[in-house]
Amino acid sequence: MLLLPGAEPFTHDGSSTGVLFCHGFTGTPQSLRAWAGHLAIRGMTVSLPLLPGHGTRWQDLQRTGWQDWYATVDRELNELHRRCEQVFVCGLSMGGALALRLAARRGQAVSGLALVNPAITFPRIQGYALPVLRHLLPTARGLISDIAKDGVRETGYERVPLHAAHSMRALFALVRAELPQVTQPLLVMHSRVDHVVPPSDSAAVLAGVSSVDTTERVLESSFHVATLDHDAERIFQETDAFITRLATRKTARDGT
Structure with missing residues (x-):
């Protein structure tokens, strides 16, 4: 099956500090x-x-569910731990929900989280209709490319397969219930204006976790896909500083 441009996985072998992206x-x-x-x-x-x-193609997503997506990031977390002393997890949107579930379920295997516009809720009206609607309509309008920056496009599906959306809704419910189990240091970066995920999701994450070390950053100039938008460099720098601070603290604590 041919991949969309830019859809290829990316890996890099570096130091003993690993980072998993969702x-x-x-x-x-x-x-x-x-x-x-x-x-x-x-x-x-x-x-x-x-x-x-x-x-x-969206038809391939229709045949998968949250268990498949989570199994992939869980497997990658294990693989990183074979090569690294500590692993941090970064996520965008639903990827933020996957990252939170990894933190809740894997405990010390996750050293910290950096999330951009994490999604943990589903629109109420659409959510109520989805269990029935998914059997009547295969897809709905897509969610990609909510970007303020001119000339930038996100690679993804123009249609949302509703069976997969129903599974994502179930994932969000699980993640919301597991938030108190998240104790790791947490960096949440969310856009002031987001047409896909409301900023209240980020507020709910920050309020629901048990983490003591939490940092919130508001992205003033970007929409949902902020990693491709005006605030991208700030996201990169904030994440670098967050991980470096925690990695340095561990090194000092270990006396190495």
């Missing part, structure tokens, strides 16, 4: 490649997988 629903690694590339240039070990059903 892209969003109907999106591809293209939306996070520059973010991952920045940390790779900084010398970190990076893994940016393509989630099952993504990056080809």
Whole structure:
């Protein structure tokens, strides 16, 4: 199956600090490649997988569910731990939900989280209709390319397969219930204006986790796909500083 341009997974072997990236629903690694590339240039070990059903055609996503997407990032987390002493997880949109579930379920295997516009809720009206609607209509209008910057496009599906959307809704419910189990340091960066995920999702994440070390950054100049937007460089720098601070603290604590 041919991949969409930019949908290829990305990996980089670097230091003993690993970073796992989780892209969003109907999106591809293209939306996070520059973010991952920045940390790779900084010398970190990076893994940016393509989630099952993504990056080809929407019909392929229709045959997958959250268990498939989560299994992929869980497997990549294990793989990074074979090469790294500590692993951080970064996520955009639904990728933020996957990252939060990894943190809740894997505990010390996740050293910290950096999230951009994390999604943990589903629009109420659409959510109520989805269990029935998904059997009547295969797809709805797509969610990609909510970007303020002129001339920039996100690679992904123009249609949302409703069976997969129903599965994503179930994932969000699980993640909301598991938020108190998240204790790791947390960096949440969210756009002031987002036409896909409301900023209240980021507020709910920050209010729901048990993390003591939390940082919130508001992105004033970007829409949902902020990693490709005006605030991209700020996201890269904030993430670099966040991971470096925590990695340095661990090194000092270990006495190495």
